[in-house]
Amino acid sequence: MHEMALAEGMLELVENAAKRNGAARVTAVRLELGVLSHVARDALSFCFDAVTKGGIANGAVLEIEATPGAAWCMPCGARVPLAQLGDPCPRCGGWQLTVVQGEEMRVKEIEIA
Amino acid sequence: MCTTCGCGQGETTIEGKPVEAHEHVHRHDDGTVHSHPHAHDAGHAHDPAQGHAHEHAAGEHLHWHQHADGTWHSHVHGGGTAHPLGAAAGLGGAHAPGMTPTRMLQIEQDILAKNDAFAADNRRLLADRGIFALNLVSSPGSGKTTLLVRTIEALAGRLAVAVIEGDQQTSLDADRIRATGAAAVQINTGKGCHLDAQMVGRALSTLNPADGSLLLIENVGNLVCPAAFDLGEAHKVVVLSVTEGDDKPLKYPDMFHAADLMLVNKIDLAPHVDFDVDRAIAYAHRLRPGLPALCVSAKTGEGFTEWLAWLERGAAAARAARDRDIDALHRRIAELEAELARRASAGAAA
Numbered sequence: 001m002h003e004m005a006l007a008e009g010m011l012e013l014v015e016n017a018a019k020r021n022g023a024a025r026v027t028a029v030r031l032e033l034g035v036l037s038h039v040a041r042d043a044l045s046f047c048f049d050a051v052t053k054g055g056i057a058n059g060a061v062l063e064i065e066a067t068p069g070a071a072w073c074m075p076c077g078a079r080v081p082l083a084q085l086g087d088p089c090p091r092c093g094g095w096q097l098t099v100v101q102g103e104e105m106r107v108k109e110i111e112i113a
Numbered sequence: 114m115c116t117t118c119g120c121g122q123g124e125t126t127i128e129g130k131p132v133e134a135h136e137h138v139h140r141h142d143d144g145t146v147h148s149h150p151h152a153h154d155a156g157h158a159h160d161p162a163q164g165h166a167h168e169h170a171a172g173e174h175l176h177w178h179q180h181a182d183g184t185w186h187s188h189v190h191g192g193g194t195a196h197p198l199g200a201a202a203g204l205g206g207a208h209a210p211g212m213t214p215t216r217m218l219q220i221e222q223d224i225l226a227k228n229d230a231f232a233a234d235n236r237r238l239l240a241d242r243g244i245f246a247l248n249l250v251s252s253p254g255s256g257k258t259t260l261l262v263r264t265i266e267a268l269a270g271r272l273a274v275a276v277i278e279g280d281q282q283t284s285l286d287a288d289r290i291r292a293t294g295a296a297a298v299q300i301n302t303g304k305g306c307h308l309d310a311q312m313v314g315r316a317l318s319t320l321n322p323a324d325g326s327l328l329l330i331e332n333v334g335n336l337v338c339p340a341a342f343d344l345g346e347a348h349k350v351v352v353l354s355v356t357e358g359d360d361k362p363l364k365y366p367d368m369f370h371a372a373d374l375m376l377v378n379k380i381d382l383a384p385h386v387d388f389d390v391d392r393a394i395a396y397a398h399r400l401r402p403g404l405p406a407l408c409v410s411a412k413t414g415e416g417f418t419e420w421l422a423w424l425e426r427g428a429a430a431a432r433a434a435r436d437r438d439i440d441a442l443h444r445r446i447a448e449l450e451a452e453l454a455r456r457a458s459a460g461a462a463a
Contacts, residue, residue: 002307002338009224017220027215031224038341038367074402085366086399095399099370105224113215 006039006105007047011057013107018056023112026057030109036069036085036102060110069102124303127316129284228342231310235317235345239328243435245428246328248308248344250368251352252361253334256378258286260352260411261329265293267414267421268327272428275322277330279308286331296320307338310345325432327424340367347427348373355383359393362400369400374407376420381410 010031018026029048033041041064048062069082073089074096080089082102088095125132223229239246249257258278265274276297278286287299298320300312313330322328330346332339340349351372353361356379362369369375375397377390394406407423409416 002341005305005307005309006224006341009227012227013220013222013224017218017222021218023218038337085370086363086396088399096402098402107220107222107224109217109219109221111215111217 003039003043003047007044007051010048010107011051014057014110015055017110018112021112025113026060026110027113028061028063028111029057029107030063030065032065032067032104032106032108034067034069034102034104036082036099037105039105067102067104069099071097071099073097125305125312126301127319128299132315225341228310231314232343232345235310235314238317239345240435243325243432244322244328245431246330246346248330248332248346248349249352250332250339250349251334252336252357255352255354255357256411257331257352258289260378261331262289262293263411263414265290265295267417272425273323273326275320275326275328277313277316277320279331279333281333296322302333306333306335307342308332308344309342313344327428336365336368340371347431350374350376352376352378353393354379355386355388359389360396362393362396366400369397369404372401372404374405374423377406377408378411380408380415381413
């Protein structure tokens with residue numbers, strides 16, 4: 001579980017952006033989290049609350065947008081949905097898949113006051 | 114420290130010396146925020162989740178505000194008091210703590226941006242010096258250190274090897290590596306569950322591996338967390354031992370998805386355990402189509418011919434890439450010198 005390190009990385013991005021923009025407070029953070037990314041959503045949310053305590057983002061709402069997974073299937077020559085790593089192509093049942101979406105871990109925007 | 118996972122910060126050591134110094138941000142009762150650097154080896158420990166208190170006299174803070182119309186102003190804050198409206202009068206309503214209008218700020222930054230920037234620095238340094246770096250990942254007990262020891266001994270006189278060892282505690286692994294005569298640096302992550310690129314960057318400056326050498330980074334034994342962190346390596350090599358079960362790739366998909374080579378270790382024990390090598394490789398291929406796999410035994414040396422050949426090919430390629438870069442720089446210098454000479458002679462003729 002490396003979510004603490006990820007939460008700290010997130011906090012740093014948020015704090016830097018808030019400071020650059022003269023914010024007194026960060027009230028919300030919107031995160032894009034791909035369903036195939038290396039992160040457990042609940043653990044990240046827990047760690048975010050822990051690292052923001054007492055800082056500029058104290059009590060900020062963490063909004064997580066889950067980006068669905070998608071892969072390129074070579075035999076099908078098509079983009080197909082992928083719910084989790086290890087799943088077969090829903091069209092041909094094979095695993096010649098290259099992930100093309102769903103590994104994102106990005107801070108999209110923050111709400112500041 | 115995170116009570117969910119036990120990951121911590123400020124506990125990393127390299128060769129037993131503390132390395133972390135980090136920024137602290139404070140929010141005061143009047144809503145003001147400031148930050149200062151803070152080193153844990155200064156004899157002052159605290160729980161990072163709690164923050165700590167500072168005394169400030171009322172009126173000592175200068176505040177900058179941006180109003181809804183985009184204008185900025187500054188004023189001295191007397192501790193939570195509201196103040197008269199300035200340039201923004203009539204635009205955003207009362208300007209008082211707790212009532213400041215909010216606004217959205219686009220960031221669009223990867224959470225791992227900082228790690229990835231350190232990883233890019235490491236990768237550049239390694240490329241400049243023609244060093245072939247591998248990040249070895251596995252569960253605890255897969256035999257990584259024994260594999261490294263045998264690899265170093267087998268490569269003696271053929272290829273210089275340096276090692277970065279990652280463990281939560283102890284220098285036992287680095288000690289085992291040093292006993293082979295190879296240079297090694299131990300990173301202790303404390304409660305941390307993975308190596309990150311900044312730790313590896315610091316270890317690299319301590320280790321200073323030889324140009325054209327092979328750098329083996331043995332990550333913390335953990336088949337989950339190290340998958341997310343680029344260290345600046347050429348490849349992640351996942352080690353799976355036959356005593357662990359052939360279904361492990363499906364149980365821990367992230368790591369097999371991130372790897373460029375799989376070593377099936379302790380292959381000498383395969384007849385004694387219920388492990389189907391073909392099935393393990395087929396499962397890994399569901400996560401990473403075409404992932405090359407080698408069966409090895411760090412105990413008997415089985416499969417080492419192929420493994421060592423793979424290492425030597427990678428190291429040779431890293432050296433060749435560095436040589437090409439240097440040749441290109443020499444050509445560029447020659448072109449610039451020719452250009453300078455041309456201008457000098459044109460000047461003399463004029």
